[in-house]
Amino acid sequence: MLKEMLSLLEKNARIEVTDLAALLNTDEKTINDQIKECEEKNIIAGYHTIVNWENANTEIVKAMIAVSSTPERDKGYDHIAEIIANYPEVNSLYLVSGRTEFILIINGSTMREIADFVAHRLAPIEGINTTETMFILKEYKIMGEIMDKENGKPERLLMTL
Amino acid sequence: MMIFDELINIQVKEMAPSGIRKFFDIASSKKGVISLGVGEPDFITPYHIREAAMHAINTGKTFYTANKGLLELRQEICNYYLRRFNLSYNPNNECMITVGGSEAIDIVLRAILNEGDEVILPTPSYVAYAPIIQLSKGKVVEVTMTEENGFKLKKDQLKKAISDKTKAIVINFPSNPTGGIMEYDDYLEIADLIKENNILVISDEIYAELTYDKKHVSIANIEQLKENTIIINGFSKAYSMTGYRVGYILAEKPLIEMFNKIHQYTIMCASTPSQFAAIEAAKNGDKDIEEMYLSFKQRRNYIVKELNRIGLRTHLPEGAFYVFPSIKSTNMTSNEFCETLLDKENLALVPGSAFGADGEGYVRISYAYSLEEIKQAIERLERFLKSL
Numbered sequence: 162m163l164k165e166m167l168s169l170l171e172k173n174a175r176i177e178v179t180d181l182a183a184l185l186n187t188d189e190k191t192i193n194d195q196i197k198e199c200e201e202k203n204i205i206a207g208y209h210t211i212v213n214w215e216n217a218n219t220e221i222v223k224a225m226i227a228v229s230s231t232p233e234r235d236k237g238y239d240h241i242a243e244i245i246a247n248y249p250e251v252n253s254l255y256l257v258s259g260r261t262e263f264i265l266i267i268n269g270s271t272m273r274e275i276a277d278f279v280a281h282r283l284a285p286i287e288g289i290n291t292t293e294t295m296f297i298l299k300e301y302k303i304m305g306e307i308m309d310k311e312n313g314k315p316e317r318l319l320m321t322l
Numbered sequence: 323m324m325i326f327d328e329l330i331n332i333q334v335k336e337m338a339p340s341g342i343r344k345f346f347d348i349a350s351s352k353k354g355v356i357s358l359g360v361g362e363p364d365f366i367t368p369y370h371i372r373e374a375a376m377h378a379i380n381t382g383k384t385f386y387t388a389n390k391g392l393l394e395l396r397q398e399i400c401n402y403y404l405r406r407f408n409l410s411y412n413p414n415n416e417c418m419i420t421v422g423g424s425e426a427i428d429i430v431l432r433a434i435l436n437e438g439d440e441v442i443l444p445t446p447s448y449v450a451y452a453p454i455i456q457l458s459k460g461k462v463v464e465v466t467m468t469e470e471n472g473f474k475l476k477k478d479q480l481k482k483a484i485s486d487k488t489k490a491i492v493i494n495f496p497s498n499p500t501g502g503i504m505e506y507d508d509y510l511e512i513a514d515l516i517k518e519n520n521i522l523v524i525s526d527e528i529y530a531e532l533t534y535d536k537k538h539v540s541i542a543n544i545e546q547l548k549e550n551t552i553i554i555n556g557f558s559k560a561y562s563m564t565g566y567r568v569g570y571i572l573a574e575k576p577l578i579e580m581f582n583k584i585h586q587y588t589i590m591c592a593s594t595p596s597q598f599a600a601i602e603a604a605k606n607g608d609k610d611i612e613e614m615y616l617s618f619k620q621r622r623n624y625i626v627k628e629l630n631r632i633g634l635r636t637h638l639p640e641g642a643f644y645v646f647p648s649i650k651s652t653n654m655t656s657n658e659f660c661e662t663l664l665d666k667e668n669l670a671l672v673p674g675s676a677f678g679a680d681g682e683g684y685v686r687i688s689y690a691y692s693l694e695e696i697k698q699a700i701e702r703l704e705r706f707l708k709s710l
């Protein structure tokens with residue numbers, strides 16, 4: 162049931178506790194306890210809203226940055242990752258396989274702001290060798306949500322056999 | 323002016339229009355109607371399946387197929403039945419593709435019935451069986467499945483319905499409209515009766531994948547009954563592919579040959595792009611089934627809880643995506659109930675009487691709707707019940 166509850170919350174962070182209880186055939190107390198426990202254990206790491214900024218007529222700039230770095234003795238990549246992750250501009254950070262070590266996604270209000278961040282904050286970090294900044298030109302899908310949704314669902318008949 | 327009435331076949335003239343059709347017409351003429359009346363899933367067909375249909379069209383795979391359908395599709399269906407229900411059929415001669423389960427129902431009944439043959443029909447039942455039996459000049463012998471028995475088919479009732487004219491029985495578990503299922507032991511109870519009387523079993527398993535907390539069992543899983551059984555199934559409900567129109571029949575070779583005789587002249591073959599989509603579904607769709615199953619199960623839990631809360635006693639159905647609550651406490655017929663509800667609250671449900679006389683006193687509520695739609699409908703239904 163925990164997995165089912167988490168999947169429902171992952172799809173809709175605003176789902177109500179009463180609804181979760183009814184859907185999962187249990188009571189509200191059980192759901193509340195489980196959510197609390199998940200929050201405490203950091204199984205639920207946060208609740209966010211997927212904002213389509215373009216539709217809000219608000220300019221925001223996002224970039225994906227590939228970072229190559231050298232691991233530190235004993236600590237591997239974790240120490241560098243911690244330094245990078247602490248910058249509030251960094252929205253997501255991943256250690257990946259492939260040509261570079263890290264992929265990070267950063268948000269800013271202008272291209273200049275992002276360029277400055279890379280030049281003055283990111284690139285100088287000890288252990289970082291190169292960075293490659295890819296500005297995001299258009300967002301098609303974020304966390305499972307298609308950004309440019311067509312109007313509504315296809316229609317079904319009112320009643321069928 | 324021609325007098326068309328005189329020109330029409332008597333069976334067709336006597337065929338009653340579906341009770342659902344009548345409500346559909348009223349509901350369609352009104353504005354702001356919310357309906358919990360559809361018998362199809364609400365998911366858009368999974369993308370990889372849609373893509374397979376598009377690919378077939380793009381690459382010109384749009385010629386007629388073999389009458390029985392693409393061999394690859396029949397192979398995938400037979401693999402699927404073995405994988406999921408532990409039943410083995412030969413794709414070459416024990417499987418054929420039809421235009422939905424609907425065509426399968428039609429050709430199976432036409433192929434087996436002679437005038438006066440009796441077909442046992444456990445009711446409440448899906449609306450298509452009785453009219454098609456009558457069209458083939460067969461006689462419908464109804465057997466009541468009661469709420470007390472979980473809308474299962476029981477031995478003593480079946481026994482009473484069997485005569486020397488009994489040719490077949492049509493069963494549909496999980497059931498539209500009741501959501502009832504039959505388990506292995508339930509089938510075992512009636513197995514000897516069917517075997518001894520040499521009865522064909524038409525088993526419409528279109529909701530097989532929507533069996534909650536238990537595994538679907540086919541009557542063909544009873545070993546001695548496999549040869550008696552004609553399985554009808556399709557892609558509409560399991561993969562949310564209603565508009566593709568692909569179904570199939572699994573049965574012994576001599577039967578398939580006869581069904582295919584009608585099919586080759588009336589249909590030729592099912593839609594080719596749809597058959598390619600169905601291959602993709604049968605081959606790679608188990609995960610889609612899983613997701614939809616879970617979502618339906620959650621909505622079932624939700625609606626049953628809510629219906630009981632607002633005062634409509636509803637048992638937890640074990641299959642399909644319908645609940646079938648009793649409305650007897652309102653002292654209305656199911657037709658009155660649904661008509662008044664539609665009139666007062668703009669909420670469309672299907673009266674139980676549309677599924678045979680045994681459905682009187684019940685309504686069919688489909689939960690193949692979003693949670694928001696279900697909530698709105700419950701609100702209207704609650705207000706309506708309070709106003710009575």
Ligand SMILES: Cc1ncc(COP(=O)(O)O)c(C=O)c1O
Pocket residue numbers: 322361421422423424425448494497498526528555556557558564567568569
């Ligand atoms: C019990 C049952 N059988 C068969 C069908 C026919 O479905 P299709 O022709 O789409 O396969 C339906 C559709 O509602 C049904 O509910």
